[in-house]
Amino acid sequence: xxxxxxxxxxxxxxxxxxxxxxxxxxxxxxxxxxxxxxxxxxxxxxxxxxxxxxxxxxxxxxxxxxxxxxxxxxxxxxxxxxxxxxxxxxxxxxxxxxxxxxxxxxxxxxxxxxxxxxxxxxxxxxxxxxxxxxxxxxxxxxxxxxxxxxxxxxxxxxxxxxxxxxxxxxxxxxxxxxxxxxxxxxxxxxxxxxxxxxxxxxxxxxxxxxxxxxxxxxxxxxxxxxxxxxxxxxxxxxxxxxxxxxxxxxxxxxxxxxxxxxxxxxxxxxxxxxxxxxxxxxxxxxxxxxxxxxxxxxxxxxxxxxxxxxxxxxxxxxxxxxxxxxxxxxxxxxxxxxxxxxxxxxxxxxxxxxxxxxxxxxxxxxxxxxxxxxxxxxxxxxxxxxxxxxxxxxx
Numbered sequence: 509x510x511x512x513x514x515x516x517x518x519x520x521x522x523x524x525x526x527x528x529x530x531x532x533x534x535x536x537x538x539x540x541x542x543x544x545x546x547x548x549x550x551x552x553x554x555x556x557x558x559x560x561x562x563x564x565x566x567x568x569x570x571x572x573x574x575x576x577x578x579x580x581x582x583x584x585x586x587x588x589x590x591x592x593x594x595x596x597x598x599x600x601x602x603x604x605x606x607x608x609x610x611x612x613x614x615x616x617x618x619x620x621x622x623x624x625x626x627x628x629x630x631x632x633x634x635x636x637x638x639x640x641x642x643x644x645x646x647x648x649x650x651x652x653x654x655x656x657x658x659x660x661x662x663x664x665x666x667x668x669x670x671x672x673x674x675x676x677x678x679x680x681x682x683x684x685x686x687x688x689x690x691x692x693x694x695x696x697x698x699x700x701x702x703x704x705x706x707x708x709x710x711x712x713x714x715x716x717x718x719x720x721x722x723x724x725x726x727x728x729x730x731x732x733x734x735x736x737x738x739x740x741x742x743x744x745x746x747x748x749x750x751x752x753x754x755x756x757x758x759x760x761x762x763x764x765x766x767x768x769x770x771x772x773x774x775x776x777x778x779x780x781x782x783x784x785x786x787x788x789x790x791x792x793x794x795x796x797x798x799x800x801x802x803x804x805x806x807x808x809x810x811x812x813x814x815x816x817x818x819x820x821x822x823x824x825x826x827x828x829x830x831x832x833x834x835x836x837x838x839x840x841x842x843x844x845x846x847x848x849x850x851x852x853x854x855x856x857x858x859x860x861x862x863x864x865x866x867x868x869x870x871x872x873x874x875x876x877x878x879x880x881x882x883x884x885x886x887x888x889x890x891x892x893x894x895x896x897x898x899x900x901x902x903x
């Protein structure tokens with residue numbers, strides 16, 4: 509039996525920062541983090557775009573609005589203090605036609621209300637930033653958006669956690685709990701308090717503790733196509749005007765920390781939780797459950813799931829994805845985009861009652877346990893202040 513004051517399940521960027529914050533907040537408390545994989549950050553935290561978002565997409569009353577702005581500042585400072593390379597290339601948000609201009613204006617208003625540096629610029633000014641960009645009449649420029657290698661960030665935070673006294677137990681999977689004891693693949697753990705930050709499986713663990721009754725996680729696969737062009741061929745990130753009815757930002761150009769361009773991501777409905785490639789990690793029970801959820805959304809969803817699913821599945825066809833991205837930039841050639849990057853899976857929370865995807869962070873807790881149910885993009889950017897906020901609700 510392993511005893512501890514706090515047991516954190518999940519070795520992604522949220523779980524790791526919660527463990528670190530618990531150790532700081534509660535002094536000499538014994539904080540243990542378990543992760544079912546043999547290393548930390550092998551799922552969304554190590555497979556995301558690496559973009560440090562600025563915080564202008566979200567309505568002012570959301571947790572995302574607050575924590576994206578604060579998280580951008582905190583993670584930028586963290587990377588600079590650790591010598592982790594940052595590509596401070598900014599971001600252009602462009603309109604394809606006049607019909608999108610009101611949404612562009614809404615994003616500008618949100619940015620100002622949220623206290624985010626954001627410039628409304630003309631088409632000519634946008635072309636000064638990136639000569640190849642396409643936009644209708646005007647665009648937005650976010651100077652504080654940047655890119656980083658998420659793997660380097662995770663490795664630095666892992667080292668900090670160990671130095672701060674957090675016990676990291678990789679290769680240990682949660683199996684269940686009873687009478688306060690947590691069953692794992694490495695034997696029982698007896699925590700004073702449990703924090704569930706298990707990403708794709710957070711809802712399943714939460715149900716063991718009486719939570720997540722109205723929620724289920726739906727997985728969406730994100731893929732990027734990498735450019736063969738040399739570093740510097742694209743000067744800044746270029747994003748389309750998003751559909752504010754769903755949490756996905758649309759196909760865009762991302763400039764990596766190393767200066768290479770990539771297009772994506774997709775948001776393709778996955779059929780089991782870790783469907784990264786082929787039939788790896790296949791689960792028949794997950795397939796059945798997710799197909800039932802998806803079938804219900806095809807008929808009853810409040811956000812156009814049927815249309816979105818069909819559009820996203822088409823993005824598996826490389827020429828189609830390249831063609832979509834060419835609406836944002838001149839000189840986009842399919843021959844430059846031949847190689848897919850490793851897939852990521854978004855652990856997107858579905859509200860079963862409203863049949864809508866949750867747009868904001870969601871967590872549930874009591875005096876014995878905390879369950880982080882929805883910490884999707886920009887969860888990486890928000891990880892430091894969001895983890896502090898979670899810990900403020902503990903103890």
